[in-house]
Amino acid sequence: MTTSSDPARAQAADASAIVWYATIVAIGLNLRPLLTSISPLMTTIREATGLSFYGASLLTSLPVVAMGLGAFGTGLLARRLGETRGVALGLIAIAAACGARAFAATGGALMLTATAAGAGVAAIQALLPAVMKQRFAHRVPLAMGLFSASIMGGGGLGASLSPLAARLAGSWHLALAVWSVPALLALVLWSWLNYGGAKASGNPVAAQGNAHHAAVPVWKKRRAWTLGLHFGLVNGGYTSLVAWLPAYYQQHGASVTASGSLLAAMTVFQAACALLLPLAAARFTDRRPWLIGGLCLQWVGVVGLAAWPEAAPLLWVAAAGAGLGGTFSVTLVTALDHSGDHRIAARLVAFVQGLGFVIAALAPVVAGRVRDLTGGFTAAWIMLAVSISAMIVLTLAFSPRSYVRWLGLHGAAALDA
Secondary structure (H helix, E strand, O other): OOOOHHHHHHHHHHHHHHHHHHHHHHHHOOOOHHHHOOHHHHHHHHHHHOOOHHHHHHHHHHHHHHHHHHHHOHHHHHHHHOHHHHHHHHHHHHHHHHHHHHHOOOHHHHHHHHHHHHHHHHHHHHHHHHHHHHHOOOOHHHHHHHHHHHHHHHHHHHHHHHHHHHHHHOOHHHHHHOOHHHHHHHHHHHHHHHHOOOHHHOOOOOOOOOHHHHOOOHHHOHHHHHHHHHHHHHHHHHHHHHHHHHHHHHHOOOOHHHHHHHHHHHHHHHHHHHHHHHHHHOOOOOOHHHHHHHHHHHHHHHHHHHHOOOOOHHHHHHHHHHHHHHHHHHHHHHHHHOOOOHHHHHHHHHHHHHHHHHHHHHHHHHHHHHHHHHOOOHHHHHHHHHHHHHHHHHHOOOOHHHOHHHOOOOOOOOOOO
């Protein structure tokens, strides 16, 4: 029987979901400006600090390494503090690290802030998907799409607004430090949602599974390593382009502002496809066609950058960005598909991101070294195109038959398939 309170309860649940989605977006916006704010100002930073191309690449690769290694420790963090406090701690680390850049006058100091911020990102990227899996069990593609899109959108804001902030403030230090502000705002919203007035309207989902499933040793599963390799190669393309796309077009005569705008345009397409591709794939058990489609777009963009950089730069960055964003989010959705238990799903996603970001951290370093040796980035783009081709082949291993039979039955999927 329907009671008069049912419409009010439904409206409260809808309002709670909207607040949660908005909070997820606010947090996601903070996870990439620490990388992309560096890139368009790289020439200025190198001149001020004396960093080589290889040394400058560490400003992008070190936080990615921290994202990877830090993800391996998030299981302990979740057990000691819980997912909610772990996410808050990650936001605090990002805000503190970005704020410290106002006083970072040397390359070493910048590397230290990059590492600290990367550790904060690791905590959020590993723990927040577990919260989403728990609260939005039947709407994971939407929640993950919003989260991924906000991550990419934040990267675009970092690339496009940092040169403007540097001009207005007259200092690249302050242009980097200003990104502590949105991290603090997200922290306030997250704290209010979980500990303040919004807590009462929440609708937490009961923990699923049992202790045996929660203790599944994910790192022993072959599927976990395969997903991690796939995720790492995807993000290797992202870190390379974030680090060196502006410098590449500055070599071709573009200004700092114009090259930063290209990177910002790339992240717009990333954000759009990070949201749309998982939504398009939501009705399909087999995610492989969507993953392959995203990889093909990325391949077209990278090959275009290598072969015809000045012919259609916007087209190449649009294709690369769309492929990167869509593949990023669908890969994480695929990982979450492997278990109906949010705890196991969280451990799998943490491992995938841990291994993946360690792999991805090598890409801009290799590209910077290739640039030092050859005087250009063309060889680096060719290497990236080869790795994308390998990813397309690897994607074929993600047959839904390897895990779908376990969903809803055991709470854990056949990760050793």
